[in-house]
Amino acid sequence: MSPTAQTTASTRRVVFPFTAIVGQEEMKLALLLNVIDPKIGGVMIMGDRGTGKSTTIRALADLLPEIPVVANDPFNSDPSDPDIMSDEVRALLEQGTEIPVVQKKVIMVDLPLGATEDRVCGTIDIEKALSEGVKAFEPGLLAKANRGILYVDEVNLLDDHLVDVLLDSAASGWNTVEREGISIRHPARFVLVGSGNPEEGELRPQLLDRFGMHAEIHTVKEPALRVEIVEQRAEFDQNPLEFVDKNQTNQEALQEKIVNAQKLLPSVKIDYDLRVKISEVCSQLDVDGLRGDIVTNRAAKAIAAFEGRTEVTIDDIRRVITLCLRHRLRKDPLESIDSGYKVEKTFSRVFGVEVAEDTTQANGSQKSGVRS
Template sequence: MTQPFPFSAIVGQDAMKRAMLLTAVDPGIGGVLVFGDRGTGKSTAVRALAALLPPITVVEGSPTNAARPEDQAEWETVTGALREVPTPVVDLPLGATEDRVVGALDIERALSRGEKAFEPGLLARANRGYLYIDEVNLLEDHVVDLLLDVAQSGRNVIEREGLSVRHDARFVLVGSGNPEEGELRPQLLDRFGLSVEVASPTDIEERIEVIRRRVAYEQNTQAFLERWRTEDGKVRDAILAARRLLPEVETPDAALRDCAELCLALGSDGLRGELTLQRAGRALAAFEGARVVDRDHLRRVAPMALSHRLRRDPLDEAGSSARVARTVDDVFA
């Protein structure tokens, strides 16, 4: 199988890469929504990030990637041995049925052996990894409802066909799409911690460099990977260092006040905006080796933490990210 394109070799798209790095430091941020043109590296970035992360330790044979034998679900049949596997990245296709997503009765086993057994779905495979949904704005409503329930609880619950199954389903949700093809339901939109907008590069030299690197990757994959191995290693080390530092990062009252004042000025509903902004600020501070969240950290993560939580203003022609940046300048002046 072809190895993913190196994360460090992705040209441009700094906001998208930063958002994904922050979720790698703190998966509790709540995932990333990437809206923009096709062919701008959205799926490449999530696979590249997962590939450079350290492997996870799982129980041999666990379809839910249980970290310890005591973490496995009661229906799992495992050997008990531990092994390391790459961080999982699971694609959720638009046409996926409910049974494929959450899991269902194992029909083959029921017919051949007369046993009632559970066949895990995509949510089980994505546990402790990434669940990637391309064209997330075109996802069917009933699947959206399922994802909302699981994203909130971190548990997948199946009660059907005589089955009563529960298992962990904690993953970083990454969605991408083109806003011209349809809007995302507000309930699901609010569940994404961060959102970024990407566009095709307009600088001719940047476009040439994208082509140059892609051709080099396809012509000699191993040589290209080796060329970028050191840079990817630096990113991996920075993520691991940030994870260790994160519990020690403090958010002073002044930063909390900044979060609240900014969200009030923007008119964002509820408190999820403040909580995500503070959490993203802490993750950025940890990634940069800082032990205290300051206004500069909040300023840089505010557009990705708040732009998708704004109410529409038909009289404002500026994009949501521009509105956030403008409000940040006013509040932090």
């Protein structure tokens, strides 16, 4: 690790600020909730081309506070949490060795579309292992993404087998590489974000179900809003540092809100009756398995923590349930994903709440305090 671990904004590549992104509230809310609780299981973002998917995800990674990591460790091991440290670091700690620690920005790893399994998972050098008797492991992208964000653009065009590998690692938090009887595993806990254009085909329902949330984004139709987005972008391109400085206060406020939410999350409770009703919604929608129930509970707790509360409300559930369930309703691979109407209708029936016709997930997320 270079001595400039605490890189200043002036030397780091300038990224468009998250709080300056106009609209796309559904996507922003889903990403923030996954950062607060990575166990939600990632986000699949489907939408038109040129709607700011990549910009938003890079902005999120840049927004997050620095984290303590073990110096010179290829897995970004946490110096205090055994669940997210490599076996080597754990062994050193058990021996009482002092571990050098540095602060590092949360990393965002971009997975290229043509990536091979070796590039993603890492490789074992068998010759070195046999001749020198050491486990010679060349880490892959999953190692680099540990404790960060792994972004897969056009995930619907990625080989199904690779998507499976990514989802397995995201769910278990570990990556295991085996070759010729030699096995190596390392922590791989990351927020998995996939994006794609529905025109190019959907993921198979089995794979889609394993993403915690599904956010839909559309091209902004309102002319005044389109002009605002274009002007924001032009202002940023003209003088990036000045634009970032202008948004610094909002960025710091949101960063603090995320950190506080992460600390508060373990204290958040969800009433038994509300949990039963969430499961009733899943049952009535004929959602396969229990992932829908689990993710909705987690997301509702995360949004309550984000707003500084320790009790989940019906409104919290309303604001996340479509994101958590809409992609789990599709049984036929040729069927298109429900926009959320079925979920909202069932939710209002089970919870006995009137959902106004003009109430959309986007409006709900605006209430969440995510500044557009």
